[in-house]
Amino acid sequence: MGNFDAFDLKMRAAGMGDAAIRAFRRNYDALCRNETGMIPEGEIAPADGIPKLEDVASGKEVPSGLLAQAVVIKLNGGLGTSMGLQGPKSLLPVREGVTFLDLMVRQVQSLRETTGAPVRLLLMNSFNTSGGTLEHLERYRADGFAEASEVELMQNQIPKIDAATLQPVEWSAHPDLEWCPPGHGDLFPALVGSGWLDRLLAEGVKYAFVSNSDNLGAVLDPSLLQYFAESGAPFMMEVTRRTAADRKGGHLARRTADGRLLLREVAQCPDSDLEAFQDIDRHLYFNTNSLWLRLDLLKEQLAADDGVLPLPMIRNKKTVDPRDKNSPSVVQLEVAMGAAIECFDGSIAIEVPRSRFAPVKTTGDLFSLRSDAYEVLADGQVRLAADRNGVPPVVALGDSYKLVDQLDELGVPSLVQCNSLTLEGRVSFAPGVVIAGDVKIISTPEASKPVVTGEYRDTTLTL
Secondary structure (H helix, E strand, O other): OOOOHHHHHHHHHOOOOHHHHHHHHHHHHHHHOOOOOOOOHHHEEEOOOOOEHHHHOOOOOOOHHHHOOEEEEEEEOOEOHHHOOOOEHHHOEEEOOEEHHHHHHHHHHHHHHHHOOOOEEEEEEOOOOHHHHHHHHHHHHHHOOOOHHHHEEEOOOEEOEEOOOOOEOOOOOOHHHHEEOOOHHHHHHHHHHOOHHHHHHHOOOOEEEEEEOOOOOOOOOHHHHHHHHHHOOOEEEEEEEOOHHHOOOOEEEEEOOOOOEEEEOHHHOOHHHHHHHOOOOOOOEEEEEEEEEEHHHHHHHHHHOOOOOOOOOEEEEEEOOOOOOOOOEEEEEEOOHHHHHHOOOOOEEEEOOHHHOOOOOOHHHHHHHOOOOEEEOOOOOEEEOHHHOOOOOEEEOOHHHOOHHHHHHOOOOEEEEEEEEEEEOOEEEOOOEEEEEEEEEEOOOOOOEEEOOEEEEEEEEEO
16 A cells, blocks of 8 residues: 555645645545556446436426525536637636626526525635636625635645656656646535535535536436425436447446446456447436535535545546656546445436536547537526527537637637537638538638628538
8 A cells, every 4th residue: 555644744734624635635545556447337227217307307496495495506527628728618608798607696586586496606716717707706805706715616736646656756847747636526525624514504505506617507407306306316317318429438337236326437447348238229328417406414424424425536647747748657546526425325317408407528529519519598508599409519520729819710609500510620601501410621721711791501612
């Protein structure tokens, strides 16, 4: 077993509390035991019998007293560095002058106005996103969204592990690179260590709806809240049907040993089982990372587990400086929030429409979101246009458009009829361009070529 003392000292010096240190130690011990975290296909069965929201929603008006017991928690720790951003990803504009963060606030404001319930918003920020997020929220001070003490749950940070010594890595050139985020499974120790769990319970908040800040389809749906409350379950995961675009994402399954639902990420899949992992007709559902928690039962489960949920550890092998492949090799340990589904007896899942899942992971996703394939509603909700029948367009923009500011030259064509769009090289769409079916456009990487006004359907266009 590795010596944890150096990690303990380093984390305490950085201001990490007992809950964060206990959680990291559990995963570090698992690493030292050489646990892989792998979930072989032979130990699971496909999840079945998952109810659909449309079949269980009562259609009755949800009492405001129930909504008053709810908190919306948005995971807001990510920087959009992969898309060339320097600040919080949630400050990306979705429409002119309207960011992800603006729409999140608008969603909660709308709930408050339409129900009269004081629904709370909590943003799980990281050290990297806190300042920019709170600065942007100043414009909502009159509505009570600007004070960190009222809206912020701080994510922890954990040390990167030197792969050779299994001790904290040292990198004097950039000491900040000695740390990494612990994955969104950090929600649980963060809730405990910050005091927010006890505070919410003391304020009469019993139900938490948790989702990613870049998923604007994930709004607190009162009918889902009512279903979850009436189920008595400690934990509920929103899942939706996998499509070809979701083959590499985590999926829901059932452990054959005890029948519990679990989440399997691709990093937990042995290479020999990858074909079965990617079989969307076998494993039908993927985790939208929108979860519902009974906070009182979460507190009970944490007490039963000595303060740390036994989330499966995911190990990632990287270099301490991700831009320098010759820098020392490190291990980064992560836990997935959705993996907690297996930690509670009686956890459930519900199949929701694809309209509740509109994340932005790439510039292609953002390009789609800015088009008419999606609608932005007055209440801040974003959903696929009805004509899409719940299936998003698949957009691959190529190397010329990896960064957000590179999208400015593109323009925004109509994608409401688009199945897939592939760009090679640089182009600019004139007003009135309609992309329908499956379209590939080939240009040069040196200079942007215009795509003139008109409809392009099931074609390859070489400029």
